[in-house]
Amino acid sequence: MTYEKEFNQFLSLLKKEDKEQSVLYALSLLESKKVEIEELYKIFLAPSLMYFECDVDDVEICIWKEHHRTSIIRTILESSYAYIVKRKESIQSLHKKVVVLTPSFEYHEIAAIMVSHFMLLQGFDSSYIGANVPKADIISALRSYQPDYIAFSVTNPYNIVVTEQVCAEIKRFFPEVKIILGGQAFKNQAALPKIKYDYLLDNFDDIKKFADEVKA
Numbered sequence: 001m002t003y004e005k006e007f008n009q010f011l012s013l014l015k016k017e018d019k020e021q022s023v024l025y026a027l028s029l030l031e032s033k034k035v036e037i038e039e040l041y042k043i044f045l046a047p048s049l050m051y052f053e054c055d056v057d058d059v060e061i062c063i064w065k066e067h068h069r070t071s072i073i074r075t076i077l078e079s080s081y082a083y084i085v086k087r088k089e090s091i092q093s094l095h096k097k098v099v100v101l102t103p104s105f106e107y108h109e110i111a112a113i114m115v116s117h118f119m120l121l122q123g124f125d126s127s128y129i130g131a132n133v134p135k136a137d138i139i140s141a142l143r144s145y146q147p148d149y150i151a152f153s154v155t156n157p158y159n160i161v162v163t164e165q166v167c168a169e170i171k172r173f174f175p176e177v178k179i180i181l182g183g184q185a186f187k188n189q190a191a192l193p194k195i196k197y198d199y200l201l202d203n204f205d206d207i208k209k210f211a212d213e214v215k216a
Contacts (some may be wrong), residue, residue, distance in 0.1 A: 094123040112153035114144035122211035151180035
């Protein structure tokens with residue numbers, strides 16, 4: 001099923017920077033069961049950020065416009081969490097913990113939040129612990145949560161180096177924890193051989209395939 005009409009309506013609200021109506025419209029799609037939560041994320045929210053276009057020439061204005069859109073999407077994610085909690089009641093737990101975050105200097109957190117939610121929908125015990133998480137805090141989280149997996153979402157290619165450093169330390173002190181990488185920064189896979197990791201999940205379908213492997 002295609003949602004071209006609905007997506008265009010949603011996009012028009014975002015372009016007007018109408019936060020209230022954007023949130024209400026997204027939630028109405030869920031409430032009416034016109035879309036499932038996965039479809040809302042995959043077909044509406046992710047593309048609306050990925051294909052953001054600025055209609056002015058002033059760079060500074062474009063930056064805050066993008067930030068404003070991001071804040072709208074984040075509010076929708078937070079508002080839709082109740083639907084995820086309700087769905088979880090019918091999802092069989094995998095009894096596997098995953099910690100999701102973005103590393104130091106990485107402030108793009110929307111994808112990480114979506115990943116954490118998708119992990120929950122696949123039966124993982126998923127905890128999103130934030131953006132721009134320093135190495136010391138990551139190590140502390142591993143000691144506290146004792147997860148089976150840790151997932152890094154990295155958008156800015158400049159943050160690959162810090163990701164490489166953190167992954168090396170995790171493999172040194174927590175070899176039992178499997179490392180998951182994802183995000184736009186890894187579209188160029190030339191950097192991957194330098195990083196110690198176990199899985200590269202490029203999209204939501206990859207997460208589902210990964211969960212199926214864990215179940216097997």
